[in-house]
Amino acid sequence: MWMSNSLLVFLGLFSAGLVAADANPDFMSVRDTVAKEYRNQEVETAEKYFHESSFHYHYDGRFATEVLPEEETIPHLSALIRTYLSTMKDIGVETWIMHGTLLSWWWNQKIFPWDNDIDVQISEPSMHFLDEYYNMTEHHFDIPGVEGGRTFQLEINPNYVIRSTKDKLNVIDARWIDTSSGLFIDITAVRKDDEKREHGQPGALMCKDGHRFDELDIFPLRNSHFEDFPVKVPYEYTKLLQEEYGSTAITATSFKGHEFNEETLLWDGPKLVHPFY
Amino acid sequence: MATYPDSESQSFDLSDDTSDDGMYLSSSHHKPAAPSYKLSRFTGPLIDYVRNEWQTNAKYAHLPSTGDRRRSESPRWIQMIMSIVTAPRFRRYVLVYMSLFLAAVLGWTFLLSPQLQEHASLLRALDPQVKQEVGGWFGTNALPSFDDIVQLRTLDPALLPSHAVDQTGEAIPRRLIVIGDVHGCKVELEKLLEEVTFNHDHDHLIFTGDMINKGPDSLGVVDIAQQYGASCVRGNHEDRVLLLRHDMMATNVTRADTGDEHFLEQDTRERQLAKDLNDDQAKWLDTCPVILDVGQIKNMGQVVVAHAGLVPGVELEKQDPYSVMNMHTIDLDTHVPSSSRKGTKWTKLFNKHQSLVYSTVKSGPEGITALQTVIYGHDAKSSLTLKPYTKGLDSGCVKGGKLTAMVIEADGEQKIVQVKCNDYSGK
Numbered sequence: 001m002w003m004s005n006s007l008l009v010f011l012g013l014f015s016a017g018l019v020a021a022d023a024n025p026d027f028m029s030v031r032d033t034v035a036k037e038y039r040n041q042e043v044e045t046a047e048k049y050f051h052e053s054s055f056h057y058h059y060d061g062r063f064a065t066e067v068l069p070e071e072e073t074i075p076h077l078s079a080l081i082r083t084y085l086s087t088m089k090d091i092g093v094e095t096w097i098m099h100g101t102l103l104s105w106w107w108n109q110k111i112f113p114w115d116n117d118i119d120v121q122i123s124e125p126s127m128h129f130l131d132e133y134y135n136m137t138e139h140h141f142d143i144p145g146v147e148g149g150r151t152f153q154l155e156i157n158p159n160y161v162i163r164s165t166k167d168k169l170n171v172i173d174a175r176w177i178d179t180s181s182g183l184f185i186d187i188t189a190v191r192k193d194d195e196k197r198e199h200g201q202p203g204a205l206m207c208k209d210g211h212r213f214d215e216l217d218i219f220p221l222r223n224s225h226f227e228d229f230p231v232k233v234p235y236e237y238t239k240l241l242q243e244e245y246g247s248t249a250i251t252a253t254s255f256k257g258h259e260f261n262e263e264t265l266l267w268d269g270p271k272l273v274h275p276f277y
Numbered sequence: 278m279a280t281y282p283d284s285e286s287q288s289f290d291l292s293d294d295t296s297d298d299g300m301y302l303s304s305s306h307h308k309p310a311a312p313s314y315k316l317s318r319f320t321g322p323l324i325d326y327v328r329n330e331w332q333t334n335a336k337y338a339h340l341p342s343t344g345d346r347r348r349s350e351s352p353r354w355i356q357m358i359m360s361i362v363t364a365p366r367f368r369r370y371v372l373v374y375m376s377l378f379l380a381a382v383l384g385w386t387f388l389l390s391p392q393l394q395e396h397a398s399l400l401r402a403l404d405p406q407v408k409q410e411v412g413g414w415f416g417t418n419a420l421p422s423f424d425d426i427v428q429l430r431t432l433d434p435a436l437l438p439s440h441a442v443d444q445t446g447e448a449i450p451r452r453l454i455v456i457g458d459v460h461g462c463k464v465e466l467e468k469l470l471e472e473v474t475f476n477h478d479h480d481h482l483i484f485t486g487d488m489i490n491k492g493p494d495s496l497g498v499v500d501i502a503q504q505y506g507a508s509c510v511r512g513n514h515e516d517r518v519l520l521l522r523h524d525m526m527a528t529n530v531t532r533a534d535t536g537d538e539h540f541l542e543q544d545t546r547e548r549q550l551a552k553d554l555n556d557d558q559a560k561w562l563d564t565c566p567v568i569l570d571v572g573q574i575k576n577m578g579q580v581v582v583a584h585a586g587l588v589p590g591v592e593l594e595k596q597d598p599y600s601v602m603n604m605h606t607i608d609l610d611t612h613v614p615s616s617s618r619k620g621t622k623w624t625k626l627f628n629k630h631q632s633l634v635y636s637t638v639k640s641g642p643e644g645i646t647a648l649q650t651v652i653y654g655h656d657a658k659s660s661l662t663l664k665p666y667t668k669g670l671d672s673g674c675v676k677g678g679k680l681t682a683m684v685i686e687a688d689g690e691q692k693i694v695q696v697k698c699n700d701y702s703g704k
Binding site for chain 2: 105107221
């Protein structure tokens with residue numbers, strides 16, 4: 001049902017050919033086993049690549065003009081994460097959920113009813129791999145109940161090669177975009193934190209969004225389920241959640257007017273208060 | 278016995294002494310002859326010889342009584358206080374009472390008060406009212422399921438301690454032998470089995486997890502456990518190694534050829550062990566559940582084996598596996614367990630919870646069967662820790678400590694047996 005009938009469109013193929021013809025081969029294109037350039041990186045910041053739409057910070061303005069009706073947001077997000085996980089599995093790229101998405105997984109392995117974004121991570125070598133072979137590819141999925149299915153686009157932020165947290169405008173390294181609604185998933189690359197490693201933290205990892213981890217916190221990944229789909233989660237998930245959101249986030253049964261129902265294991269929406277009663 | 282001449286000379290000494298005091302002379306006024314005194318010395322009562330010379334003799338003038346007279350100008354109450362304070366007995370008592378007071382203060386601040394505070398905070402932590410205030414306790418979420426991890430298993434009741442009877446009608450005492458973190462110390466494990474006179478036919482082995490890694494012969498330990506059909510729980514070391522192994526199988530081990538460019542450099546030892554395990558050993562380790570429900574044992578209630586610990590009040594099916602394999606402490610407000618050592622030990626909350634349960638069920642029909650006793654490992658730093666409802670058996674074998682076994686006899690009696698270990702931490 002979720003088999004990807006990937007329709008691969010290599011948009012940048014022609015221009016890439018032109019560049020390759022009149023320039024020396026780029027280091028990263030000929031590298032074999034080295035995951036990153038070790039030359040000095042003078043460039044620490046770049047212009048913003050991914051723009052948010054004018055109407056909502058979590059919609060891609062190139063594919064939408066307005067936000068989805070509230071009741072359609074969660075089904076769209078669910079399709080978004082399933083198609084993403086399915087595609088990454090097909091490609092063979094290891095990816096895992098993090099931050100708010102990991103927290104919603106903790107509660108009932110479903111997206112929070114009040115959510116409008118999804119956070120996933122991949123390793124830096126995987127990001128290079130996606131950039132080299134899958135940037136700007138479109139993937140078409142037949143989705144039950146959706147006539148004609150939906151097309152999703154994987155787009156890599158070219159500034160992902162800048163490894164500095166000072167590049168504040170490009171903290172998101174890639175997007176998985178639902179071209180029908182403009183909703184997207186933020187993909188961040190987890191990188192070796194060379195500076196910290198030199199100062200005696202052999203497992204230090206970082207993301208451009210400023211989050212720092214240790215290898216042993218994340219790896220080896222655990223296989224679980226999210227939105228009824230196989231998903232990978234970080235090794236020390238409880239510890240990571242407690243550190244990021246505090247103890248009450250994984251224990252308190254009410255949040256933003258929603259109540260966690262211990263019978264149905266679902267988050268019940270805010271109770272409607274009728275003005276006449 | 279003294280001879281007569283001796284006592285005679287003594288009496289002479291005495292008279293010499295009194296003559297020195299000049300008292301003899303005055304008394305001689307009333308009693309004209311010395312010989313008569315000598316005679317009466319042996320016949321009259323002792324009181325007749327009291328002469329109260331301290332009142333009149335200038336020789337004793339330096340004593341406080343005469344001193345008082347000299348300072349007679351100062352008020353009487355000051356004189357009284359001074360006389361009390363300067364008395365040696367009073368000083369002695371002051372010293373004694375001061376040290377008693379100090380002991381009481383120290384005992385209160387460092388022993389009693391913290392204990393009372395802890396008692397109060399533990400009670401508060403288990404108060405349902407507080408649960409409302411903090412918005413809920415750990416364990417209310419829908420527990421995620423994990424591939425290749427067994428959450429809970431129940432021990433075959435036939436293996437429980439009992440006085441079984443064999444075909445010939447002879448009674449065989451059936452024992453459970455629970456062994457703490459072995460960490461690949463095969464030699465020590467064999468020594469321990471010898472020490473408890475392990476009998477494969479009558480005894481059942483249970484390992485509290487972390488059988489592998491760190492030590493010299495992890496594979497050998499797994500072989501022994503398999504050979505004796507032992508039960509086990511999943512420790513954090515099994516967890517990491519087995520996850521790595523599954524990951525390697527899924528992605529094809531040979532892909533891990535990226536050398537120093539590969540992410541993980543810290544877990545080379547675990548990766549090596551994951552590769553070294555054969556399919557049979559890995560499969561056996563995979564069957565080790567996160568929690569083993571041993572069942573009812575006399576005087577212990579329901580016995581549960583878990584590697585690091587349990588959150589009190591949460592059903593076994595709903596215990597978070599990561600926490601069960603890693604916890605040391607627990608947050609008293611939310612009951613969130615943590616692998617950090619800073620905070621209240623989970624065992625404290627667990628024991629308090631069980632004692633509260635006990636006070637409600639002791640007169641009920643369920644009685645002691647409603648109670649839980651957890652046998653665990655993981656905490657080598659605290660070494661052997663036996664409390665009423667929690668039994669910590671990791672005594673740091675791999676670092677040169679001891680390997681511990683808890684033998685549960687047929688009648689439910691528990692006995693601790695330990696063997697000394699070599700220190701493998703440097704190797």
